[in-house]
Amino acid sequence: MNNTPRILVDNDACPVKEKILKIGSYYGLEVVMFSSIAHYTPKQDARARWVFVDASYQNVDMALFNQARSSDIVVTQDYGLAALLLDKSCRVLHHKGFLYTKENIEELLLIRHLSGKIRRASGKVKGPKPMTVAVRERFESLLEKVVQESLQE
DSSP states (O other), X not given: OOOOOOEEEEOTTOTTHHHHHHHHHHHTOOEEEEEEGGGOOSOOOTTSEEEEEOSSTTHHHHHHHHHOOTTOEEEOSOHHXXXXXXXXXXXXXXXXXXXXXXXXXXXXXXXXXXXXXXXXXXXXXXXXXXXXXXXXXXXXXXHHHHHHHHHHO
């Protein structure tokens, strides 16, 4: 089995694609972008391999999960997918610049569940804060650190 890390990206709503492509290219890592066919564009960046799947619910997540190896670094904002990937021993990052861990994933899933209940009851919950330059830089620093650690193993 190949233990070289790859960077796998849940791409449909990823606001840090350029940072990922830059770091992947710099370290010579394969970057794989998983997207719904609904987000298809004929012009894909050559620094990545692109995987397009049917637009059905969860297909992008399942395609990414099925291809993930324990040596991989994954970028997703989907807490459920992150939980599954942690069980595969992947390193999983959120685009806001934090690592998902066995210690924080249960709380994140609980908050997501409670927020969903409030929304279904016609309540209001705060949406995500906007992406700032500082958040993008925090993500880039974290990804570079994780890549360097992965390459040393």
